[in-house]
Amino acid sequence: MEAMSTREDLLEERRRRRRAGDPRLSEADREILRRITTGDLAEDFQKALDADVADDPLLGGHDADT
Amino acid sequence: MIVIDEYLAMRVVGGDWPAGLPDSEELALPASRHWRILQRIHAPGSGQISQVLAALTPAGRDSLRHPHPELLQILDPRPLLDDAAAIAARYGGGLLVAETLAAGLANGRLLWFGVGRNVGGLLEDAAGDLAVTVHVAT
Numbered sequence: 001m002e003a004m005s006t007r008e009d010l011l012e013e014r015r016r017r018r019r020a021g022d023p024r025l026s027e028a029d030r031e032i033l034r035r036i037t038t039g040d041l042a043e044d045f046q047k048a049l050d051a052d053v054a055d056d057p058l059l060g061g062h063d064a065d066t
Numbered sequence: 067m068i069v070i071d072e073y074l075a076m077r078v079v080g081g082d083w084p085a086g087l088p089d090s091e092e093l094a095l096p097a098s099r100h101w102r103i104l105q106r107i108h109a110p111g112s113g114q115i116s117q118v119l120a121a122l123t124p125a126g127r128d129s130l131r132h133p134h135p136e137l138l139q140i141l142d143p144r145p146l147l148d149d150a151a152a153i154a155a156r157y158g159g160g161l162l163v164a165e166t167l168a169a170g171l172a173n174g175r176l177l178w179f180g181v182g183r184n185v186g187g188l189l190e191d192a193a194g195d196l197a198v199t200v201h202v203a204t
Binding site: 022029036037045061 | 073076080081089098106113114115121123125129134136158160161163180183184
């Protein structure tokens with residue numbers, strides 16, 4: 001029973017660690033990533049990603065015979 | 067292992083775990099999607115995203131260049147390439163869509179995206195045909 005509890009504790013600690021993100025990031029870093037993914041820059045980020053597909057024939061696809 | 071897109075990768079690294087995204091399995095980003103993030107870090111353009119990413123600390127950039135494997139793994143593209151080429155031949159599109167679908171096929175027929183627009187019509191249609199379920203996180 002105790003072994004089970006220890007295993008569950010370890011799994012829960014791992015979950016908490018993962019949900020907290022990368023500890024190397026500063027608060028300012030986290031804010032930058034938040035703005036890009038869910039904040040005021042999300043639309044610009046998507047436009048940039050769309051441009052990658054449009055501009056890069058390997059990523060976006062092209063006629064293999066050309 | 068759950069295959070995710072660029073948005074979810076950056077949210078998870080930043081500690082903004084999306085509601086609904088399971089936290090009991092490893093997360094993985096296809097190499098071509100990691101490439102799109104890396105391009106902006108190593109060859110920033112004049113756009114606002116590049117400028118903002120340039121403001122990351124060196125440690126912050128490193129967290130995207132070399133994500134901690136406990137948080138995010140980058141999928142080796144080599145085992146996926148043959149399936150990806152077959153998918154591209156069948157449905158059209160390029161490496162990005164084909165590799166993502168091949169990764170989904172190899173990992174539980176499941177894909178998670180951060181926003182609906184990043185799924186794209188081609189991937190959505192092909193995923194339906196291939197019985198790959200596409201989730202969009204909230």
